[in-house]
Amino acid sequence: MTTNSNKVAKSTFKWTEERPFEALRILSSILIALVITFAVLCFVSPDPVNDFISLLIYPTKSSFNFGYVFVKMVPLCFAGLATLLYFRTGLFNLSTEGIFYISGVACTYIAINTNILTGNSIIDSAMTILFAAIVGGLIALIPGYLKGKLNADEMVISLMMNNILYGIGFYIVKTYLAVPGITGTSSAPFETSAKLSNIIPKTQVHSGILIMLAMVILVYIVLFKTKLGYSIRMTGLNKSFAKYSGMSAFSLFMAVHFMAGFLGGMGSAVELMGVYRAFTWSTTPGLGFAGALMAMLGKNHPIGVMVAAFGISYLRASAQLLANSSPVIDVKLVSIVEVILTLLISSQYFLRKWREKQLLKEEQKNG
Secondary structure, three states: OHHHHHHHHHHHHHHHHHHHHHHHHHHHHHHHHHHHHHHHHHHHOOOHHHHHHHHHHHHHHOHHHHHHHHHHHHHHHHHHHHHHHHHHOOOOOOOHHHHHHHHHHHHHHHHOOOOOOOOOHHHHHHHHHHHHHHHHHHHHHHHHHHHHHHOOOHHHHHHHHHHHHHHHHHHHHHHHHEOOOOOOOOEOOOOHHHOOOEOOOOOOOEOHHHHHHHHHHHHHHHHHHOHHHHHHHHHHHOOOHHHHOOOOHHHHHHHHHHHHHHHHHHHHHHHHHHHOOOOOOOOOOOOHHHHHHHHHHOOOOHHHHHHHHHHHHHHHHHHHHHOOOOOOOOHHHHHHHHHHHHHHHHOOOOOHHHHHHHHHHHHHHOO
């Protein structure tokens, strides 16, 4: 017990020591990604400097544009919060992708069903979001059980589950929730009482951002102010911690998976009820890897995830808003930034030589 506690303490101290290096690595990664983006614009744009500046400042040109950044931020933040719980426990689980989709189908069932809805906007929107969150949490228990009982590889399971959940959800929408005679993937329109209301005039900012902020605070409290959160953090640093702390590793995995699935399901419902008029997702929303990027950029901290979600959504919103006026700026351009960031930040060897030199200088200085 003492030996393992010492290992945990050393791991915690090491993590604390490395925080400045981690911050430098993230900032360097962002800078490199932006430089490469500018280089791409140099090849495809007749005026790369102006297009690059437009990409960076366009959302600030009107309240509608800036509000759109926050609209795009909400699902990214929810996906990041869900994923950071996995990462904090030492799990690489990407099931948020499939959970977003199937939970969206679940909330759609409530949002179009007048036999269930009461007509009261507060009750109906809360019921719709809560139902989707519970569905997401329960479905996430499947990979949690397989990991806890069989020690199955969570990444393989989550990727397989994403395809399965998408197939099931797509079938349900097309067979039971769609309006007869309409081509494509679209459910019946959501009832007005289930929708989230706009909170800032002349923008698309909806009350879901308040729910997002509440979840950021809640995840922070759970992670850093509760015994469960301490177990999650220490297990991520030392796999043996759960065993020696007296907590069942199986129970911990199940709790983490339920909470992550709950957040994913809630994020899906908030996105649909705040932005969409009907369920129109013909593919999964692409938030599995996006959630992983938010968690990595935010250093697995809820506040950091929120900041990362704002930064990425700023670029995404800018690209989407500029797409109509610029022939060269497209959302795919921002995808380049995201892919580069993922590769650079996840690399264990990025800036390694520089860090080793700094540590050597520090050691020589201290004698």
